Amino acid sequence: MFESFKQVKPEEKEAEINPKEREALARIDQLEQDLNIGSGSDRINFWVRGLKRTALVGVISLVALGCDARHQETTGDFSSGGDVVTNSSGEIIDTRSEFQKGLAEERQKRHMIERDKQNQMTEKIKELAKSKNIKLDESNNQIEYQINEHVIDTLKINGVVIDLSPEDKQFLGEAHHEIYFDGSDLSPDSPEQGRNLEGNKTLGAPDWFNPDDF
Amino acid sequence: MAPLIGLIQTIFNFMDEQTKKQIIESLDLKDLPAEAQVRVINRLELFLEKRVTLRLMTELIADGKIEKDKVLTDQELDDLTKKIDKEKLTRLIQEESVAGIEEFVNQHH
Numbered sequence: 001m002f003e004s005f006k007q008v009k010p011e012e013k014e015a016e017i018n019p020k021e022r023e024a025l026a027r028i029d030q031l032e033q034d035l036n037i038g039s040g041s042d043r044i045n046f047w048v049r050g051l052k053r054t055a056l057v058g059v060i061s062l063v064a065l066g067c068d069a070r071h072q073e074t075t076g077d078f079s080s081g082g083d084v085v086t087n088s089s090g091e092i093i094d095t096r097s098e099f100q101k102g103l104a105e106e107r108q109k110r111h112m113i114e115r116d117k118q119n120q121m122t123e124k125i126k127e128l129a130k131s132k133n134i135k136l137d138e139s140n141n142q143i144e145y146q147i148n149e150h151v152i153d154t155l156k157i158n159g160v161v162i163d164l165s166p167e168d169k170q171f172l173g174e175a176h177h178e179i180y181f182d183g184s185d186l187s188p189d190s191p192e193q194g195r196n197l198e199g200n201k202t203l204g205a206p207d208w209f210n211p212d213d214f
Numbered sequence: 215m216a217p218l219i220g221l222i223q224t225i226f227n228f229m230d231e232q233t234k235k236q237i238i239e240s241l242d243l244k245d246l247p248a249e250a251q252v253r254v255i256n257r258l259e260l261f262l263e264k265r266v267t268l269r270l271m272t273e274l275i276a277d278g279k280i281e282k283d284k285v286l287t288d289q290e291l292d293d294l295t296k297k298i299d300k301e302k303l304t305r306l307i308q309e310e311s312v313a314g315i316e317e318f319v320n321q322h323h
Contacts, residue, residue: 018246020243021243021253025254025257031318032264116252116256
């Protein structure tokens with residue numbers, strides 16, 4: 001059963017969610033709300049997203065704060081979690097609105113996709129390491145790679161060059177791209193602001209909002 | 215796109231397969247389709263990421279390594295990243311993962 005952990009797309013239609021699953025997800029939402037790190041907390045979401053930038057299959061680095069900082073530049077009320085949206089002239093154009101909620105939902109969705117891709121890459125790297133008898137531990141693994149046009153050219157795991165099939169190169173490259181270069185950084189100074197994953201306006205974005213203005 | 219060299223230190227997933235399995239059993243989600251179980255686990259991992267992040271930032275602020283709400287430059291971020299104690303970070307991840315999982319499972323019961 002758990003082999004399939006690496007293959008499932010996280011997005012599903014709401015209607016297809018089993019009540020048990022819905023309840024479990026709701027409980028996690030509640031735990032996050034209790035810590036003020038829910039999907040509406042821009043600050044923590046930007047941190048988390050930033051953390052992922054420098055960890056291929058894992059968790060941590062601190063570029064996170066950079067995302068946070070860029071967010072602050074354009075949203076004004078940063079300290080309270082980005083409740084206020086300003087336009088490029090600095091005028092307050094919206095408070096905590098459906099638009100913001102829509103953005104938060106898109107970010108959450110995005111995180112889930114990234115998590116899924118990270119899991120896929122983790123499994124693939126483990127598999128490749130095993131094929132070369134490379135021992136991996138919980139930390140201090142060095143993964144070096146060169147990527148060009150969504151394809152991984154070379155890969156080293158803990159200094160050992162890994163033979164990659166064309167499929168492996170494509171798979172890892174696409175997954176990498178999905179995680180890091182998908183243009184899905186929904187920070188307010190990004191041209192992607194206000195777009196959902198299909199490139200359309202985010203759910204709840206007001207009529208006046210044009211992502212191209214940012 | 216110009217070639218990009220990535221040099222990455224990995225810290226593997228928050229949960230091993232056995233832990234995932236135990237969580238699914240504890241929550242009585244065994245009868246759900248595999249993809250639904252994955253969604254729950256993925257969502258839980260995201261929650262754990264946030265917990266770790268929150269704890270990390272809180273400790274960095276408490277240690278005086280960053281100022282609350284201060285905007286950092288890219289260079290300052292790079293410098294800060296280099297100063298992070300990796301052992302401490304690993305311990306922190308483990309602690310928060312265990313605490314978060316327990317909280318989730320206990321809440322269910």
